[in-house]
Amino acid sequence: MKSKQIWRKARVISMAEPAADVRMLTFAVDGLQSAFDPGSHTNIKVMINGAPAIRTYTVIPSAPGTLSIAVKLHPNSRGGSAAIWRMQPGDETEMTEPENRFELSWRASHYLLIAGGIGVTPIYGMAEALAARGQSLRMVYGAKNRSLMAFAEPLQALLGDRLQCFSQDEGQHLDLEAEFSALPPDAEAYICGPLGLLEAARDIWRRSGRPMSRLRYEVFGDNGRFAEQEFEVEVAGYGRSITVRADQTMLDALTDAGVPMIFDCRRGECGLCAVSIVSATGEVDHRDVFFSQGERKENPRICACVSRLCGGTLVVDTGYRREQAA
Missing domain, CATH: 2.40.30.10 (Translation factors)
Structure with a gap:
């Protein structure tokens, strides 16, 4: 789907x-x-x-x-x-x-925009749209160093002191707890960046007692702990092993092999493509934002659109049975 x-x-x-x-x-x-x-x-x-x-x-x-x-x-x-x-x-x-699927709500009294590295791409357009409508906003933007901050100059010209940049090489770090605590009750935060940044933001936002519906985020694909490697996936009831190339997602490999799959976002956010893990001979590299840290640690399921195995063989159960399909 x-x-x-x-x-x-x-x-x-x-x-x-x-x-x-x-x-x-x-x-x-x-x-x-x-x-x-x-x-x-x-x-x-x-x-x-x-x-x-x-x-x-x-x-x-x-x-x-x-x-x-x-x-x-x-x-x-x-x-x-x-x-x-x-x-x-x-x-x-x-x-x-x-x-x-990462829309501004236009309902908040104030907007906090957070970008990490190339995660600035959706945030850039949001900053332009909010500024054009005279909305109250603040943007924080972090990267390893300033040479890696795409669109920093036009954003600075647009936002002035409403933009604050953080360079890791200069010892600067974004304080999410301070940023969130300074927000009015009906504010919203929009964030795009590495998986670690998104997880930290979710945890701090949840602990603050703010409604989770007012924290919006989008993940991008470069969130793996390991470099892409080829691995094998076996599907219960399918009867053969399918190779997942290094330049291919497990979801694409399964659908190309004719295994029925349900999916939508292809970014590890909706969880529709998640399948049960039966066994794994390599380490599972979870790259989604759908499962909690605890769920990823326990390893019961994997989002086929983004997550991978670090070499070896992964056995999954998608619910597919050849006799049922026939």
């Missing part, structure tokens, strides 16, 4: 590098007329190791009829970022019309 996608032809028309390891591509998209809200994402078709693949990226503010994405080059990625970095002006592909 997946959401409806409208694919359109797209062509690279410009390139820029807003940070040392980030490349921004702008595409002219055929027939794209409707505007998109901040926090939206698009799917793009790329070639990885000679095979077609689909990757998902946040869209950032751009001119009408165009879509822009900003992609960090990840050394341990499944090949998507490298494929995007190889694109040049004039190259053609296909992209979906933007969808939004």
